[in-house]
Amino acid sequence: MAKRIDVSDLNVYYGAFKAVEGVTMTVEPRSVTAFIGPSGCGKSTFLRTLNRMHEVIPGGRVEGKVMLDDQDLYASDVDPVAVRRTVGMVFQRPNPFPTMSIYDNVAAGLRLNGVKGKKKLDEVVEKSLNGANLWNEVKDRLAKPGAGLSGGQQQRLCIARAIAVEPQVLLMDEPCSALDPISTLAIEDLISELKSQYTIVIVTHNMQQAARVSDQTAFFNLAATGKPGKLVEVADTQKIFNNPGVKATEDYISGRFG
């Protein structure tokens, strides 16, 4: 199921503005990789190139190579829509579809891709909600609107929605930044569980969170505003936090930044 991601020499642009430069890194299957770094250094931008969401922004384009196992994501014959089915995404702010019930939200990915059959959908919805640790809280009100849940529940609903289409990779852009500590913990536990099946990449501003959930950590930085962000260092989380190879990483982690 889970796949390896291999990025080499990736440059990311917004029109003429180069937002990220020269990223080369590997993400192992069934592992959690955390992206850390100061605001504006291009973590979200880079993350969104991994499922070709970057190009939905007008002017967004990419140079370089992203391999998913042995498939080149940016090869000319690859359909970005199909890529996004393989590489799912959870956003910073919970964004359930407001017109849909809890059930419909989870089933949305399948239904909109033409899967029918109540039995099959029932199964997937239950499995995905279970997978997102939400089933017990919502099983009696599946027909209620998804927007009526608490923020933390909504975020788990969005995770359920993302895993319902059975992606190989799950990208998460600050999935806990809008949540309270309890909900955050629930999501972190969930990430640790999902790791056994998915390749996970998570952007976070929370050092403790990166240290808690990730196997590998990548530190991004930018020289100055207006300059492109760069990958400074990527290594085992243990190493990054205890014995970083670059001074800037150490400064950032210990809060002596800037």
Next chain:
Amino acid sequence: MWGAFLLALVPLLWILWTVVSKGGHLLLDSQWWTNSQKGITARREGGGAIHAIQGTLIQGLTTAVISVPIGVMTAIYLVEYGRGRLAKAVSFMVDILTGVPSIVAGLFIYALWVTTFGFQRVGFAVCLALVLLMVPVVVRSTEEMLKLVPNELREAAYALGVPKWKTIVKVVLPTAFSGIITGVLLGLARVMGETAPLLILGPYSKSIATDLFSGLMPTLPTMINQDRTESLQPAVDRVWAAALTLILLILLLNLAGRVIARLGSVKK
């Protein structure tokens, strides 16, 4: 605040009161809703407005049926796809249409329909003129509603591997549904009360006519206009009653639209 409220309320209540007190009694008579004015002269009482009610409804709905798809699809193009020159040109054209006085729309269709093609003046020609007036209203209001749909919802759908057109049809439009309906109703209310193009393209006649493609189709605005200069009391009463009927009709459509919008709206 309250001052402004009262200021806005006074003319509204005044109009309603005038119309109800002068024409209300005719609406209580069942023949108002079943009979036409066929064979009834200005000095005689009696007859109804069904011919005009039908005409207004038929023309209004036909106009809506043509305008809503054009307007909604144009708005979708402008908000979801439109970039560059073509989108600018389309948007500019909608702006121009918004500013076209209704009598000009009427004259334009007259020039096209009667002068150029040599057709007779029929209900459908009126509808075409009304389409010109309704489309820009629908485009602009739908555009606003589509812009209100958060981009995050589109991205959420894309991230599930849903193609763009399907995202628009299944996520964006349903989210904006009630707002779009409201805009459509505003446009419809506007064209149903429109008079100038009707005077040019669809003069009043006294009997029932439901065929859009042959004969003159009477409507409430033209019925009002027909007798408004009369001094004979029966005709004057009918003018007020027709005005009240038109107001009620638009009110009713609004209520119906609200119910539809409520049924399909964002669940809370």
